[in-house]
Amino acid sequence: MPELPEVEVTRRSFADRIAGARIESVRLGKALRWPLGCDPALLAGRRVQAVRRRGKYLLLDLDRGLLLLHLGMSGSLRFDAGLPPAAVHDHFDLVTDRGVLRLNDPRRFGAAVYCESEQSAECRKLLGALGVEPLEDGFDAGAFHAALKRRQAPIKQVLLAGDVVVGVGNIYASEALFLAGIRPTLPAARISRPRAAKLHAAVRDVLARAVAKGGSTLRDFSNAQGESGYFQLEAMVYGREGEPCRVCGTPIRMIRQGQRATFYCGQCQKT
DNA sequence: AAAAGCCCCTGGATGC
DNA sequence: TGCATCCAGGGGCTTT
Numbered sequence: 001m002p003e004l005p006e007v008e009v010t011r012r013s014f015a016d017r018i019a020g021a022r023i024e025s026v027r028l029g030k031a032l033r034w035p036l037g038c039d040p041a042l043l044a045g046r047r048v049q050a051v052r053r054r055g056k057y058l059l060l061d062l063d064r065g066l067l068l069l070h071l072g073m074s075g076s077l078r079f080d081a082g083l084p085p086a087a088v089h090d091h092f093d094l095v096t097d098r099g100v101l102r103l104n105d106p107r108r109f110g111a112a113v114y115c116e117s118e119q120s121a122e123c124r125k126l127l128g129a130l131g132v133e134p135l136e137d138g139f140d141a142g143a144f145h146a147a148l149k150r151r152q153a154p155i156k157q158v159l160l161a162g163d164v165v166v167g168v169g170n171i172y173a174s175e176a177l178f179l180a181g182i183r184p185t186l187p188a189a190r191i192s193r194p195r196a197a198k199l200h201a202a203v204r205d206v207l208a209r210a211v212a213k214g215g216s217t218l219r220d221f222s223n224a225q226g227e228s229g230y231f232q233l234e235a236m237v238y239g240r241e242g243e244p245c246r247v248c249g250t251p252i253r254m255i256r257q258g259q260r261a262t263f264y265c266g267q268c269q270k271t
Numbered sequence: 272a273a274a275a276g277c278c279c280c281t282g283g284a285t286g287c
Numbered sequence: 288t289g290c291a292t293c294c295a296g297g298g299g300c301t302t303t
Contacts, residue, residue: 003296033279033299056297073297074281089281107280109297126299153274161274162298169296221296238296258275261294 002071004134004167005210006221007056010071013223014079014101015051021096022047023062029091032103033072033111037122043067043114048096055130055166060094065116067094068126072109078102079224101224131164134203135211139165145196148188155191156184156262159203168203171238172210174263176202178237183269184262185255237263 002010026040043062052059058077060067069092071077081099092103092112103110115123131147132138147164148155158164159173168176177184179202182195191199215221236246240263241254250267 006296033297070297072280073295105280106282107295107297109279151273157274160297171296259277260297 002056002075002221003169003172003210004053004056004207005172006215007058007071007167008053008211009215010077010223011051011053011058013225013227014077018048018060018079018096018098018101019050020047021098023094023096025095027086027093027095029086029089030108032091032105032108033070034113036112036114038114043094048094054127054133055162056169057127059118065114066118066123068111068113068115068123069103070111071103072105072107072111074107075103075105075110076222077224078104078226080226129163130166131162132166134165134167134207139200139204141197141200142193144200145191145193148191148196151188153188154185154257155182155188155199156257158188160258160260165203167207170260171235172203172206174238175206175236178264178269179206181269183271184257184264186271237265239263 023043023046026043028036028040046062046064049061049063052061056070058069060069069077079099079101083100083102086093086102089104089106090102091105091108094101103112113122113126117123118127144165148158151158156173156177159168159176160170174184176199180195180199182191182199214227215223237252240252242251244250245252245265245268248265248267250265252263253266255262
């Protein structure tokens with residue numbers, strides 16, 4: 001479910017409210033992707049100072065150490081005082097004096113991992129290879145083009161890999177390529193400078209619009225206050241196999257790239 | 272170094 | 288209604 005926009009919207013929905021909160025306890029449910037990495041009791045008494053985002057990870061800065069949270073494929077966070085008792089898929093509760101931060105994640109691809117610091121081996125293993133943030137100034141069209149030049153893999157898979165640019169998930173990869181008029185199967189290295197610039201703009205545009213709208217979501221996304229994205233991003237191609245292209249009317253095609261579905265318009269994305 | 276596959280897990284939709 | 292099959296928004300790890 002969560003790509004960069006959903007993670008960012010989630011972050012914004014509780015960052016200010018949790019900043020300064022004192023951790024009282026941690027409750028763990030069934031195992032997530034990785035173990036917490038420390039004795040939960042060790043966290044009691046620490047304070048949450050800030051919540052940052054790196055790619056699709058959320059970083060909770062504590063007065064000592066930090067907590068990495070990832071929503072995986074099916075995770076969502078809530079932060080509130082007076083949450084109901086933990087239910088089946090609630091696998092992590094950070095109980096604070098201002099409320100409980102709860103990770104609900106049916107498929108358990110998500111994670112909550114404690115790191116002593118951002119320089120720790122554990123933290124670097126998870127965050128070290130991540131590419132640039134698409135919505136920050138470091139995302140530069142020229143550098144983006146140069147990075148694509150070094151990759152022979154299909155552009156869709158390079159976008160998804162996250163080592164060039166982070167946060168572009170399966171939905172927005174298809175959407176950005178449609179906006180840029182680029183065929184998803186095109187080897188990244190074959191994209192010209194002007195077309196790379198167009199893709200650069202498309203990635204920014206689609207992600208920024210989704211953040212502004214409160215997180216697009218095809219199904220059931222809600223932020224940490226339990227509010228749905230009040231708007232469903234109208235997908236141009238994602239999930240629309242066989243339906244007419246919104247620009248030219250040609251039926252949208254679906255293919256598989258690395259076990260993931262890709263959608264595109266054969267007419268608007270000829271090369 | 273880069274690319275391609277595999278796999279973790281549960282639930283909902285679809286088909287017989 | 289019941290059961291099998293397929294599919295899902297991520298990403299680290301292992302193998303080529």
